[in-house]
Amino acid sequence: MADSPRSLLVLGLGNLLCADDGLGVHAVESIHQRFEVPGNARVLDGGTLGLSLLSCFEGADDVILVDAIAAEAPSGTLVRLEGDEVAPAVRNRLSCHQIGVADLLDALVLLGSYPERVILLGLVPESLELDTNLSPAVARNLPNLVGRVVEEATRLGCEFQARESLRPDGSAPAYTRCFGPAPRGM
Amino acid sequence: MTHIVVDPVTRIEGHLRIEAEVDGGQVSDAWSSSTMFRGVEIILKGHDPRDAWAFTQRICGVCTTVHAITSIRAVENAIGAEPPPNARILRNLIMASQMVQDHVVHFYHLHALDWVDIVSALSADPAATANLAQSISDWPLSSRSYFTSIRNRVAAFVERGQLGPFGNAYWGHSAYRLPPEANLLAVAHYLEALDWQREFIKIHAILGGKNPHLQSFLVGGMATPVDPDKQASLNMTSISAMRKLIQQARTFVEQVYIPDLLAVASFYKDWAGYGAGVGNYLVYGEYPETDGDGAPLYLPSGVIRNRDLSQVEPLDPAKITEYVTHSWFEYDGGDDQGLPPAQGETQPNYTGPEPPYERLNTDGKYSWLKSPRYDNLPMEVGPLARMLVAYAAGHPRVQEVVGYALGQLGVGPEALFSTLGRVAARGLETLVLAEKLEGWLDELADNMGRGDLRIHDNSKWDPKSWPKDCTGAGFHEAPRGALGHWVHIVDGEIANYQCVVPSTWNAGPRDAMGQPGPYEAAIVGNPVADPEKPLEILRTVHSFDPCMACGVHVLDPQGNELMKVRVQ
Numbered sequence: 001m002a003d004s005p006r007s008l009l010v011l012g013l014g015n016l017l018c019a020d021d022g023l024g025v026h027a028v029e030s031i032h033q034r035f036e037v038p039g040n041a042r043v044l045d046g047g048t049l050g051l052s053l054l055s056c057f058e059g060a061d062d063v064i065l066v067d068a069i070a071a072e073a074p075s076g077t078l079v080r081l082e083g084d085e086v087a088p089a090v091r092n093r094l095s096c097h098q099i100g101v102a103d104l105l106d107a108l109v110l111l112g113s114y115p116e117r118v119i120l121l122g123l124v125p126e127s128l129e130l131d132t133n134l135s136p137a138v139a140r141n142l143p144n145l146v147g148r149v150v151e152e153a154t155r156l157g158c159e160f161q162a163r164e165s166l167r168p169d170g171s172a173p174a175y176t177r178c179f180g181p182a183p184r185g186m
Numbered sequence: 187m188t189h190i191v192v193d194p195v196t197r198i199e200g201h202l203r204i205e206a207e208v209d210g211g212q213v214s215d216a217w218s219s220s221t222m223f224r225g226v227e228i229i230l231k232g233h234d235p236r237d238a239w240a241f242t243q244r245i246c247g248v249c250t251t252v253h254a255i256t257s258i259r260a261v262e263n264a265i266g267a268e269p270p271p272n273a274r275i276l277r278n279l280i281m282a283s284q285m286v287q288d289h290v291v292h293f294y295h296l297h298a299l300d301w302v303d304i305v306s307a308l309s310a311d312p313a314a315t316a317n318l319a320q321s322i323s324d325w326p327l328s329s330r331s332y333f334t335s336i337r338n339r340v341a342a343f344v345e346r347g348q349l350g351p352f353g354n355a356y357w358g359h360s361a362y363r364l365p366p367e368a369n370l371l372a373v374a375h376y377l378e379a380l381d382w383q384r385e386f387i388k389i390h391a392i393l394g395g396k397n398p399h400l401q402s403f404l405v406g407g408m409a410t411p412v413d414p415d416k417q418a419s420l421n422m423t424s425i426s427a428m429r430k431l432i433q434q435a436r437t438f439v440e441q442v443y444i445p446d447l448l449a450v451a452s453f454y455k456d457w458a459g460y461g462a463g464v465g466n467y468l469v470y471g472e473y474p475e476t477d478g479d480g481a482p483l484y485l486p487s488g489v490i491r492n493r494d495l496s497q498v499e500p501l502d503p504a505k506i507t508e509y510v511t512h513s514w515f516e517y518d519g520g521d522d523q524g525l526p527p528a529q530g531e532t533q534p535n536y537t538g539p540e541p542p543y544e545r546l547n548t549d550g551k552y553s554w555l556k557s558p559r560y561d562n563l564p565m566e567v568g569p570l571a572r573m574l575v576a577y578a579a580g581h582p583r584v585q586e587v588v589g590y591a592l593g594q595l596g597v598g599p600e601a602l603f604s605t606l607g608r609v610a611a612r613g614l615e616t617l618v619l620a621e622k623l624e625g626w627l628d629e630l631a632d633n634m635g636r637g638d639l640r641i642h643d644n645s646k647w648d649p650k651s652w653p654k655d656c657t658g659a660g661f662h663e664a665p666r667g668a669l670g671h672w673v674h675i676v677d678g679e680i681a682n683y684q685c686v687v688p689s690t691w692n693a694g695p696r697d698a699m700g701q702p703g704p705y706e707a708a709i710v711g712n713p714v715a716d717p718e719k720p721l722e723i724l725r726t727v728h729s730f731d732p733c734m735a736c737g738v739h740v741l742d743p744q745g746n747e748l749m750k751v752r753v754q
Contacts, residue, residue: 016244017226042396049398050248051291054384055391056398100248103295107380110343130225132241 008041008158009060009115010149013067013101015048020075020125020138023145024066030146035160041153050100054107062156063115064149065101068125075126076137078144086120117156121149202693202732204705205546206723208714213723216702216709218693219546219553223514227532230683235261235675236405236647238683242671243399245685251284251390252664253671253685254403260671261405264658267646271477272638273407275630276393276420278473279428280400281662282619282626283389286435288665289569289616290443292731294372294379297609300725301450302372303362304352308341310370318367323445327378336374356719363453372450375442382438389431392424407642414634425631432627436620439613447613448594451606458597461605461726463708464564464701465493467571468691470501470670472663473622484622485584485615485663488575489560493603495578503659506670508686509557512550512695514538522698524559527672528657530684553695557703558686566704567667567691568730573611574602583621587614605708608729649678664688666731692730705730 012028014021025045037043042060046053057063065086069079081089087105108114123145126135134142150160201222207215226245230238238261242253255277262269269277312333319328344352364372393410394400402410413419471487488498507524510517516535517525525531537551546552559565576584577599591610592599601607633639645651652675660671667688674682694703702710705727712722 017229017241044397046398047244047250048248049250051295051380051383052248052287052387053398054380055387058384109346110339110377111380111384112339130223130229132229 005040006061006157007059008062008064008153008156009056010041010043010064010066010153011046011053011056012044013046013048013065017130017132019127019129019131019133020123020135021068021128022132023068023123023125023134023138023142026134026142027066027145027149030142031149031160033163034146035150035162037160038158041158041160048100051103051107053104054111057108057113057115060115062117063119064152065118065120065122066145066149067101067120067122068128069120069122071124073124074137075124075135076141077124078141078148079120079122079124080148081120083118086118089120119152121145121152202689202727203546204709204723204727205548206709206714206720208717208720211713211715213709213712213714216706216723217546217548217552218555218695218703218705218709218727220555220689220693221541221553223534223536223554225532225534227530227683227685230680233680234649234678235264235673235680238673238680239403239405242685243403245687248288249664249666250399251280251394252662252669254400255281256660256662256664256669256671256685257673258403258405259660259662260658260673261660261675262646262658263660264656264673264675265405265646265652267406267643268478269407269643270638270640272412272630272633272641274474274477275626275633276402276408276410276412276641278626279623279630280390280393282473282623283386283393283432283435285663285665286439286616286620286623287383287386289612290379290439291383292665293443293447293609293613294376296731297728298372298376298450299352300721300728301362301454302364302369302376303357303359304340304344304369304373305357306362306364306366307369307373308337308344308366310337310366312337312370315367315370315374318449319371322449323441325441325445327374333370333374336377337370339377340373356716356721359719359721360715361713361721364450368449368453372446375446378442379438382434386431386435386438389428392420392428404642406644406646407640410641412630412634412639412641422631422634425627425634428627429624432620432623435623439617439620443613444617447610448591451595451610454606455595455597455601457606457725458595458601458604460712460722461608461708461729462493462603463566463704465603466491466560466563466565467574468501468560468565468567468668469571469575470661470663470668472572485572485576486579486581488579489565490571490574490578491563493600495574495599498575498579503661503670505561506686507559507562508690509559509697510551511557511698512548513553513556514551515556524562524698527670527684527686528659528674530672530682532684555690555694556686557694557697558691559697559701562697562699564694564697564701564703564707565691566730567688568608569612569615569665569667570602570608571667572663573615583618584614587617605712605726605729612731652678667691689730689732693732705732 012024014024016022016025028045031043123138126137203219203221205217206213239254239257242257243250245253313330315333316330394402411419414422467490469487471483473484474481487501509524510521514536516533517531577588655676657674662669670686672684692704696702708726714722
């Protein structure tokens with residue numbers, strides 16, 4: 001059988017308006033700022049779209065979901081789940097909001113298009129209150145999460161090239177997603 | 187008397203809690219509460235109004251485009267920007283395709299399981315199912331072997347021990363009335379609709395980029411370049427790709443959704459007698475056919491009072507106010523007055539019990555939703571309101587499809603004021619819009635062919651061109667109903683922002699006068715065969731397509747024996 005390159009989907013989940021709930025989306029944004037995404041990978045902001053994200057899974061052999069994960073561990077702790085651990089984790093939810101992700105994975109099973117590998121990477125949240133900023137513990141550990149996503153991607157055959165450092169200390173710029181595109185010709 | 191608490195009642199986003207009193211097998215009183223605080227208004231203060239849409243599109247997990255467009259309209263209204271015709275057409279395409287996709291998903295994936303018994307489907311005879319399918323539609327996927335394969339697929343899924351999307355329902359409930367074959371047919375189309383929506387939503391990728399959240403919105407127009415000759419623009423190749431998706435959508439709605447809707451409805455005609463609700467309907471109207479203020483709308487605006495289809499009253503936004511008498515907010519001038527959204531206040535004041543709790547104090551404040559009123563009356567918004575206003579206003583195509591559905595079911599227009607009417611209206615609206623989409627596509631292609639490639643009004647982009655102090659309102663008909671955003675801009679920054687969302691109109695609590703909201707009123711009188719399994723209440727609540735503020739999104743591996751969390 002001819003080797004076709006494996007295709008990776010990195011999908012950040014969560015609500016940007018609810019502090020650490022949106023850490024998956026922040027992580028995805030940070031990946032785009034710090035790395036060149038290779039041709040066999042897609043890095044998408046899935047927000048809280050649930051079932052509407054089905055089309056994103058098309059053609060993805062491997063999937064890394066990035067999300068806030070509740071666990072009995074200090075805020076900001078990195079958590080990794082894989083394979084059969086993922087579906088029960090999203091079903092055993094803190095809130096009904098989670099049904100979106102559980103339904104999404106069930107729909108993939110029902111359609112016979114569940115990806116070969118599903119990894120869930122995330123951090124333990126501190127605050128889920130209405131806030132567009134991450135809590136200090138999560139903000140501090142977000143670079144670790146991003147690094148871990150990139151590491152996993154590399155292991156799965158997707159090399160993310162680091163962009164030239166944008167600042168003297170190597171840090172990424174502040175999160176700037178919430179700005180609309182400038183109009184053309186301006 | 188039995189007190190039932192259904193919490194949560196929505197299969198997707200949100201934190202909606204219904205409390206109902208049941209007396210003699212019927213709901214005697216009901217309270218609707220949102221237990222999730224939604225306060226994007228607070229976040230928006232001080233921000234650049236041109237960026238507001240990027241925040242508001244995160245208000246609700248599944249309604250991203252609708253809050254983006256409404257926000258942009260509010261800001262355009264405030265600063266006087268005038269989007270060119272192509273922007274209007276692109277927005278119509280985005281909004282109507284969102285509506286079509288959302289309604290199909292609602293019917294099959296969020297609401298069908300209130301009417302369809304999956305477990306019963308497993309005992310269906312595939313040959314009889316094929317006969318049933320062929321008798322109601324020309325849809326080609328209707329063979330015996332096809333339904334055998336579907337039955338096996340679902341059985342295998344159920345045998346895995348994880349019912350997943352099928353795990354929340356009350357299988358075997360006496361209120362389920364479809365024969366096994368109709369159940370199997372519906373399950374087959376549940377799966378097909380999953381596939382179809384996965385395909386159809388690609389129209390948004392064409393219109394707004396590959397990211398699941400559309401990036402092409404812009405105050406003053408759109409950011410999607412259109413040019414028939416350019417690869418990187420929306421060009422003739424994109425037009426033909428969209429045409430194909432639109433035609434597939436229309437076929438799916440005509441041959442699958444509508445026949446299924448009528449077939450299912452024919453077994454539940456008694457539900458035309460339940461769930462009427464407040465009987466007042468409000469529609470902002472949608473799909474401008476020309477440009478500028480006062481452009482004719484394909485689905486008209488208007489207000490119907492007290493189920494009177496003989497007259498549609500013109501809508502006057504100045505009659506909209508919001509009460510917080512029973513909401514966990516406070517107003518500076520006292521909580522018994524209604525405030526117009528333009529002067530609205532968002533000051534949270536939670537006085538409810540510490541969760542977890544058994545009951546809310548429904549005599550006092552009991553919801554995070556305000557109570558919007560029109561001329562001090564509660565109003566239902568959504569597909570039923572839109573179809574009723576269009577029907578009563580003499581919209582030719584709406585009159586035709588409504589008449590067809592009523593004829594097929596052998597019922598009169600009064601049947602529309604019900605849970606079943608709400609379900610039917612959603613399907614009929616999907617049909618009318620699926621038919622309409624291609625016309626807008628043609629209009630766009632014509633403009634491009636004539637060399638009109640304008641997508642944006644740049645003249646008002648610079649905040650220096652704005653009045654020092656200005657206000658604006660943006661209105662939209664979202665899948666779940668009338669959506670309004672009000673913005674007050676001072677020195678180029680947002681000074682105040684208020685959203686009145688469809689689920690606030692429908693799911694809001696009682697007002698200062700004690701009038702119940704549409705959910706609360708619609709649930710009263712519903713039968714409840716088994717208070718432990720209040721399927722009937724879910725039917726009525728789901729018929730509104732509830733969608734609260736999307737909330738917390740956290741995975742919880744705690745307490746699950748299958749799970750080991752590796753802390754690294």
